[in-house]
Amino acid sequence: MTAHVLMLSSSRQGSEPYLExxxxxxxxxxxxxxxxxxxxxxAVTQSYDAYVDAVANALPECKVTGLHSVDDPVAAINNxxxxxxxxxxxxxxxxxxLSTLYANALIVPMKHAIADGTPYIGWSxxxxxxxxxxxxxxxxxxxxxxxxxxxxxVPFQINPHYTDYQPPGHNGETRDQRLAEFTALNPTTPVVAIREGTALKLSEATLTFEDGRENKADSEHDGFIFLGNEKTPxxxxxxxxxxLDSVL
Known part of the structure; x- marks a missing residue:
């Protein structure tokens, strides 16, 4: 496995600037x-160009090219x-x-590119x-x-922006209850739930849990693995x- 993938839970942590x-x-x-x-x-309520600008402003050291702006998105991913x-x-x-990736026939090219070691970073x-x-x-x-x-x-489900906070007076289902619904119907499929500011990193066939937060003691646990009836911190x-055992 040559995948080199960084999976960030969020683009922001608290009130910090975008991607800081x-x-x-x-x-x-x-x-x-x-x-x-x-x-x-x-992006839905902002233009793709504005989104590219936001990322470029947050990462001024980088040249950022929007995939929507190239003539052949499939070739761009492949190359x-x-x-x-x-x-x-x-x-x-x-x-x-996901709908747009399917519409542009990009699912398979992205899978192949990532499997071939093209570095990948995603958030949320x-x-x-x-x-x-x-x-x-x-x-x-x-x-x-x-x-x-x-x-x-990765051979599991991901739940970014994980929180176990229950707002006072809120009577809707908690995140844990929603994830328990999934694991009740899919008891053999793990769900990795990660709090804002944290990330999963897959590189050299090794999966690690990372923390980009300055205050790493914000919570008792940074995330959880939900599997069947179990919730493991x-x-x-x-x-x-x-x-990763099933794919190594």
Whole structure:
């Protein structure tokens, strides 16, 4: 397995500027690469051009090219590695992102590019699509993709922006209850739930749990693995290689 993938839970941590908390993780993952092929398809209420500008402003050291602006998106994905580019996928609405990837016939090329070692960075929706499916996204299904099947880079489900906070007076289901519904129907499929400011990193066939937050004691646990009826805490620095056993 040559995948080199950084899956950030969020683009912001607390009130910090856009991508500020993730800069160290991003540049460590990129190495010498500073040319980013950015996929803006999760944007709905802002233009793709504005989204590219936001990422370029947050990462001024990098050249950011929007995939929507190239003549042949499939060729751009296929050639990203030889062009010295990393593929970056931003957050927004996961259903819109996946639907647009299907519409542009990009699912298979992205799978192949990532499997071939093209560096990949995603946050929020861009991380969600790295799992088996998007069935554990937090987003509203504002559009119906042809399938919920995602890139399947890791053999489990991802739940970004995880929180176990229960607002006073709120009588709707908690995040844990929603994830318990998924695991009740899919008892053998793990769900990795990660708090804002944290990330999963897959590199050299090793999966680790990373923390980009300045205050790493914000919570008792940084995330959890939901599997069947079990909820297992995970913390920064933990190896999650046991979740890769089926594909190694």
């Amino acid at each position: 908390h993730a800069r160290a993780l991003i540049f460590a993952h990129l190495g010498d690469i500073r040319d980013l092929l950015f996929v803006p398809y999760a 990203a590695k030889q062009n010295g580019q990393a593929i970056v996928v931003g957050g927004g609405n996961t259903f819109h992102l 929706a861009g991380s969600n699509i790295c799992g088996q499916s998007i069935r554990t996204t937090n987003d509203m299904p504002i559009i119906e993709p042809p399938s919920f099947d995602a890139l399947d880079i 995970i913390n920064a620095g933990d190896s999650l290689n046991q979740l």
